[in-house]
Amino acid sequence: MDLISIRDLTKENVKEILDLADGIADGKKKIDLKGRIAATLFFEPSTRTKLSFQSAAMRCGMTYLDFLPELSSLKKGESFADTIKTVEGYADVLVVRHAKEGSARLAADMTAKPVVNGGDGGNQHPTQTLIDLFSIRRMKGKIDGLNVTLLGDLKHARTMRSLVYGLAMFDANVTLISPKGLEMDPIYLKEVEKKFGLKVKLKGEPEFRDADVLYVCRIQAERFADPYEAQSIMKKFRVKKEDLDGTKKDLAILHPLPKINEIDPEIDKMPQARYFEQAHYGVPLRMAIIDYVLRKG
């Protein structure tokens, strides 16, 4: 099977993947896919997604092929579809990242081999959403009933829409905090209300005293016409040590990384900072995904 969007999975599917990842992370479940090859086709720069997929493949006993577009026949003008139809002959599962929305779905249509979407532009990044859900469940023991606050530019952040969908699936209480003009498109809020009955709370101020989980994402200066406004808004929405006063003791701060300056580096050393732990969960979770898509065929 392919994993292109979190919407391809039922709650039961997600649970199965998270449980498998739990077993792997706890050392109770061994994955042995010796002899299989994963191809990583990253048409956009990546650290975490690519390396953790490659690490996951190796931890499963597999090897990987790293397709490097910069050093390939793409320079000669080969189409994306032709590249996929060629590489499918060299590997057993394909992990694809591409700037264009819909490209992962296109890749999946081109080959009978399992395709995993490693992020297609501003569209879907389902393995990130699964890592986020997995991290929250590992850290808090559950997802349902938790207060999860998402903070930052929710208009452009690829992973946040899918995350709201995943959180709604598991009955979390979701609050969105964005600067004016950078709110999440209401279409995604209507979707989760209709599908899962979740009423998302919206705020314009960085206040998260009732949050169990604070999920921070980037605000890019380029999004603002006025550089002064950009600076003042980024300063206001930057998470600083003093912002943690009065918040829950066991607050977990997450971030999809890379972070630039939206979280004060002072916070890195505080127990609330859980984003590197979250990044490391990429390995057991992606091992579970590789095993899952290969098993489902």
Next chain:
Amino acid sequence: MDLISIRDLTKENVKEILDLADGIADGKKKIDLKGRIAATLFFEPSTRTKLSFQSAAMRCGMTYLDFLPELSSLKKGESFADTIKTVEGYADVLVVRHAKEGSARLAADMTAKPVVNGGDGGNQHPTQTLIDLFSIRRMKGKIDGLNVTLLGDLKHARTMRSLVYGLAMFDANVTLISPKGLEMDPIYLKEVEKKFGLKVKLKGEPEFRDADVLYVCRIQAERFADPYEAQSIMKKFRVKKEDLDGTKKDLAILHPLPKINEIDPEIDKMPQARYFEQAHYGVPLRMAIIDYVLRKG
């Protein structure tokens, strides 16, 4: 042993390699080269050759080292010879692609380790020729007596000269179709006539009704001084759906890939289109080559 040119191999050698690749492709023959390392040194961009060699190495139970010239000491001015003499210490077999003709032979002279030529400029690309012969034999059950038509810019296409040599070795009937000015250098035709008694047929028009195999290769607009002429010739020599009217039912269309627009994408879905299958044969064939050169020492 090294594999630098198809001319290094006798017909018996080629048969041995094709038979081995058959056994691998059919799952009857297992190659176990665990613990061995293949180094891929590609000084020019490549998708198929490099990835299929790496995939082949892993399918043989080996691992690979990917030397990336862009990120290496070459920037500091190291000679090609010194690079080869260094890397030979890190691997058991070296696959080399380089823009300069003769560079693979030079590499072979520098090291006692087996060197496989992954393409040296406009000169030799023996593993592509072997894949072409293997594909034809797999698809048609034989090579001798087949009508094989090569179409496109046969003046500049690196792989076509070696292919004519290989086809002549196996007693195929070869027809060459090229636009005026892009014909294959007669020296190669004289060679196969003298060595194998093959009289190659020549045509200036894209007509291939009697072909069992149509092998298409690129025509690059840059080869023409007059852009209008370039467009009209490329249009004429482009293989379109209607060109297949009246051709043999079981015609197999091959292409070394990447293709740009010399074959109409509509043809991709037709049963005659066999070029992706051909690309995939790169894996069993290159497994056979790796095994062969390592066994011959």
Next chain:
Amino acid sequence: MDLISIRDLTKENVKEILDLADGIADGKKKIDLKGRIAATLFFEPSTRTKLSFQSAAMRCGMTYLDFLPELSSLKKGESFADTIKTVEGYADVLVVRHAKEGSARLAADMTAKPVVNGGDGGNQHPTQTLIDLFSIRRMKGKIDGLNVTLLGDLKHARTMRSLVYGLAMFDANVTLISPKGLEMDPIYLKEVEKKFGLKVKLKGEPEFRDADVLYVCRIQAERFADPYEAQSIMKKFRVKKEDLDGTKKDLAILHPLPKINEIDPEIDKMPQARYFEQAHYGVPLRMAIIDYVLRKG
């Protein structure tokens, strides 16, 4: 443990590593680290260090992750520290090369996983020093009492300061030959005199008749304001065939490579030229280092 500087190791530590590398090179000692992953993080171009670490990892039965900064989130502005804290989750040992002095130490501070310094700017390159000591001991049977002459730009050559330290540790007789203005900083000579009682000999002329080992390193034209002076000095310090007249019969010429034109290519084929052998010792030596730092935890 981490390996950041040769100064982190006692003479006993170095001996243990060299003995282990001897056992590996002789085929008497097998290293089996199956299932472990080495991450190579090279923020600067490299051929030998990176490829030989990757080869060494595979010869130990491990696999490797190749972090390619050019194709990573660094482009998005991620800090070096954040990159290290992320990648530590994907591998068991990290090999880091970075242009900035102190960066390997910083990396080691960021992670509990073993970090090996693959060269940090003009500062430390301890695995090169260990290869140099290993090469001398393999070639000559010992280090103590040998006449080892270092020739070239000893002011800027990263590896030479550490090599003097390592040679002093093993009681070699060290002579330094440099053009005027490119002498090694006296601080390093005072250090070895104080620590090991070694009095280094200094010369301004390329004369090495009493040397058992001649270690050559680069002189870069850019170091001189006057291009005519640069040319005349580089010519004078270039090692030519006739310079070997009157030298010891079993003189071993070493070089950290890549070499440009500081050694006449004619010398490459002479028995005195041992630099490619030296480069190849990178594999057993780095296998020993990987095993050593993983065992020490």
